[in-house]
Amino acid sequence: MSRIxxxxxxxxxxxxxAEAQKVLAVALPGYESTEYDLGARxxxxxxxxxxxxxxxxxxxxxxxxxxxxxxxxxPPGVLERGLLLKLRFEFDxxxxxxxxxxxxxxxxxxxxxxxxxxDFVVVREGTEGLYTGAGGNLHTGxxxxxxxxxxxxxxxxxxxxxxxxxxxxxxxRGHLTLVHKTNVLVHAGGLWKRTFDEVxxxxxxxxxxxxxxxxxxxxxxxxxxxxxxIVTDNLFGDILTDIAAAVTGGIGLAATxxxxxxxxxxxxFEPVHGSAPDIAGQGIADPVAAISSTALLLEHLNRPDAAAxxxxxxxxxxxxxxxxxxxxxxxxxxxxxxxxxxxxx
Amino acid sequence: MSRIxxxxxxxxxxxxxAEAQKVLAVALPGYESTEYDLGARxxxxxxxxxxxxxxxxxxxxxxxxxxxxxxxxxPPGVLERGLLLKLRFEFDxxxxxxxxxxxxxxxxxxxxxxxxxxDFVVVREGTEGLYTGAGGNLHTGxxxxxxxxxxxxxxxxxxxxxxxxxxxxxxxRGHLTLVHKTNVLVHAGGLWKRTFDEVxxxxxxxxxxxxxxxxxxxxxxxxxxxxxxIVTDNLFGDILTDIAAAVTGGIGLAATxxxxxxxxxxxxFEPVHGSAPDIAGQGIADPVAAISSTALLLEHLNRPDAAAxxxxxxxxxxxxxxxxxxxxxxxxxxxxxxxxxxxxx
Ligand SMILES: CC(C)[C@H](C(=O)O)[C@@H](O)C(=O)O
Ligand SMILES: CC(C)[C@H](C(=O)O)[C@@H](O)C(=O)O
Numbered sequence: 001m002s003r004i005x006x007x008x009x010x011x012x013x014x015x016x017x018a019e020a021q022k023v024l025a026v027a028l029p030g031y032e033s034t035e036y037d038l039g040a041r042x043x044x045x046x047x048x049x050x051x052x053x054x055x056x057x058x059x060x061x062x063x064x065x066x067x068x069x070x071x072x073x074x075p076p077g078v079l080e081r082g083l084l085l086k087l088r089f090e091f092d093x094x095x096x097x098x099x100x101x102x103x104x105x106x107x108x109x110x111x112x113x114x115x116x117x118x119d120f121v122v123v124r125e126g127t128e129g130l131y132t133g134a135g136g137n138l139h140t141g142x143x144x145x146x147x148x149x150x151x152x153x154x155x156x157x158x159x160x161x162x163x164x165x166x167x168x169x170x171x172x173r174g175h176l177t178l179v180h181k182t183n184v185l186v187h188a189g190g191l192w193k194r195t196f197d198e199v200x201x202x203x204x205x206x207x208x209x210x211x212x213x214x215x216x217x218x219x220x221x222x223x224x225x226x227x228x229x230i231v232t233d234n235l236f237g238d239i240l241t242d243i244a245a246a247v248t249g250g251i252g253l254a255a256t257x258x259x260x261x262x263x264x265x266x267x268x269f270e271p272v273h274g275s276a277p278d279i280a281g282q283g284i285a286d287p288v289a290a291i292s293s294t295a296l297l298l299e300h301l302n303r304p305d306a307a308a309x310x311x312x313x314x315x316x317x318x319x320x321x322x323x324x325x326x327x328x329x330x331x332x333x334x335x336x337x338x339x340x341x342x343x344x345x
Numbered sequence: 346m347s348r349i350x351x352x353x354x355x356x357x358x359x360x361x362x363a364e365a366q367k368v369l370a371v372a373l374p375g376y377e378s379t380e381y382d383l384g385a386r387x388x389x390x391x392x393x394x395x396x397x398x399x400x401x402x403x404x405x406x407x408x409x410x411x412x413x414x415x416x417x418x419x420p421p422g423v424l425e426r427g428l429l430l431k432l433r434f435e436f437d438x439x440x441x442x443x444x445x446x447x448x449x450x451x452x453x454x455x456x457x458x459x460x461x462x463x464d465f466v467v468v469r470e471g472t473e474g475l476y477t478g479a480g481g482n483l484h485t486g487x488x489x490x491x492x493x494x495x496x497x498x499x500x501x502x503x504x505x506x507x508x509x510x511x512x513x514x515x516x517x518r519g520h521l522t523l524v525h526k527t528n529v530l531v532h533a534g535g536l537w538k539r540t541f542d543e544v545x546x547x548x549x550x551x552x553x554x555x556x557x558x559x560x561x562x563x564x565x566x567x568x569x570x571x572x573x574x575i576v577t578d579n580l581f582g583d584i585l586t587d588i589a590a591a592v593t594g595g596i597g598l599a600a601t602x603x604x605x606x607x608x609x610x611x612x613x614f615e616p617v618h619g620s621a622p623d624i625a626g627q628g629i630a631d632p633v634a635a636i637s638s639t640a641l642l643l644e645h646l647n648r649p650d651a652a653a654x655x656x657x658x659x660x661x662x663x664x665x666x667x668x669x670x671x672x673x674x675x676x677x678x679x680x681x682x683x684x685x686x687x688x689x690x
Binding site: 085110131137142148186217245 | 421422425426430453454455456457475476478480481482484485486487488489490491492493494495496497498499500501526527528529530531532533535536539558559560562563566567580583584585586587588590591592595596
């Protein structure tokens with residue numbers, strides 16, 4: 001039986017996760033869940049973000065489903081670093097996966113794109129680069145202050161995520177784009193490029209391409225249909241996936257997985273959107289991204305049929321909306337769950 | 346008399362710079378120019394990119410007008426680092442300025458934007474951050490390889506570019522957005538944010554805002570009209586300005602200045618586009634970006650009226666085009682130069 005740790009989190013996280021669980025109940029019948037109350041409330045009550053005991057308990061699960069964390073009452077960065085990034089590093093979630101699709105019914109800010117035109121995934125490295133926290137400040141607050149940030153990259157870390165990306169490209173349209181900034185970041189860029197080229201030699205069936213991050217950012221806006229799989233470092237991936245979310249209709253619909261492909265620790269699945277305190281508690285948050293994150297979870301737990309059923313149901317849900325459609329959080333979950341149930345029965 | 350060093354460079358660089366000089370001849374009558382043959386040809390002939398003697402000569406000029414450099418025959422990065430970045434660092438060009446405007450006649454990939462809707466400038470730091478080359482590789486080529494890149498930031502360097510951005514915001518619509526990634530890059534982000542907040546206290550008339558780089562990348566796509574001036578670090582600026590170019594119709598039209606605001610060394614002005622070897626020599630390259638870069642040059646040399654005349658002429662040139670218009674490089678330069686001459690006579 002699959003054991004899922006559920007972290008609803010803050011704001012609309014609570015509401016959308018309830019809907020994701022409705023869908024999971026039919027897509028992964030009998031799954032066991034444990035709920036963890038982490039986020040702004042725990043932090044404001046105890047000053048703790050992720051107690052060691054909770055981290056160990058989470059580690060006993062097959063996957064983590066997370067709603068959203070963040071609240072104006074908590075200083076910026078505390079929950080992000082203490083929870084989200086901590087999980088990525090502690091659980092060795094080295095594949096940060098972000099599928100980008102333009103769904104029928106979703107509205108892109110781009111002119112001249114139709115549903116189906118945009119369909120790619122970004123494989124973002126999740127445990128290295130500028131995200132390790134290395135660096136420091138000297139003479140802080142004085143006119144002489146200096147601050148450094150260090151990007152740490154290993155052959156081990158780049159190779160494993162590049163291999164994962166090649167495997168995904170093989171299961172998709174067979175085109176993989178490496179994004180970096182080799183003309184300026186020669187040290188890390190060299191490592192990434194050499195590793196990429198070496199692994200590419202093992203995948204003669206995959207067409208490959210290299211783009212500088214600035215060019216890739218532009219191409220995501222003016223020719224997003226040319227991408228299939230993108231592999232890139234931690235920080236570039238952070239930026240590119242938000243552009244990807246923008247061109248496919250906003251982060252409201254995007255889902256992400258912080259994945260440990262070796263299953264040595266649980267992976268985390270979540271909507272990309274935040275806790276949206278301004279609309280929390282009103283039952284009007286769109287749970288589609290949270291529901292889509294269960295499809296990524298199902299894929300990771302090797303349930304491709306269930307994952308496909310959730311994706312198909314989400315697509316129908318979005319296609320059935322028009323610009324005037326008012327979201328009722330609970331109704332969306334009911335509709336999608338019923339659709340999934342129908343498909344799997 | 347103003348002394349301008351002209352580096353036509355490679356590919357279409359040669360062609361578009363000739364047009365920029367036509368315009369400069371009427372906008373800055375009697376300026377003296379020295380042409381420098383730098384780029385792929387020099388490199389392929391001598392292995393040199395920017396000889397020290399040439400660097401000293403360039404330093405005797407009031408400004409540098411550059412076409413484009415780069416050719417498939419030169420290994421990637423060599424000319425970029427050896428010429429463009431070298432000039433930025435040697436000449437302390439700490440303000441990398443990129444205006445973004447959606448011109449009438451230009452076609453944005455965004456739906457629902459009209460000319461005039463997008464009008465902002467990015468003030469990108471040009472001499473620090475991840476562009477210093479600090480970092481290295483160890484055990485290169487082996488399974489044990491590591492690679493580092495170090496972002497170096499000083500109070501001195503952040504404060505001067507932030508002050509420049511506040512001054513520009515004062516001359517524009519009075520809104521300044523700081524972009525960084527303070528929730529992850531706490532060391533450099535802390536320095537940038539504290540410096541920004543301190544300088545902001547001296548500018549009560551400027552409204553300020555902070556955005557994480559991933560959010561800013563998204564907002565440039567789905568609400569670009571909300572920006573007036575953006576100030577950010579070297580690498581973030583590199584990425585954001587390409588998104589900005591994309592939403593305003595492509596890098597074909599964008600111009601940039603690598604500016605030393607203190608005039609202790611010359612500043613460089615250039616189109617953002619590359620050398621486009623595929624269309625070089627045919628007389629069909631659009632010189633509008635190169636011409637726009639002369640407007641930035643004129644502003645820097647304190648000729649606001651001449652700069653405004655060039656901008657107005659460029660705007661009319663673009664407004665007069667439609668999607669079927671075939672560019673003849675030489676005719677564009679003639680038209681814009683005549684328009685500028687008319688305005689200034
Ligand atoms: C919240 C933040 C630390 C995080 C990141 O930068 O990775 C977020 O932007 C994301 O993309 O998951
Ligand atoms: C060519 C390259 C080194 C340069 C940069 O990264 O700054 C370019 O992309 C730019 O934006 O001027």
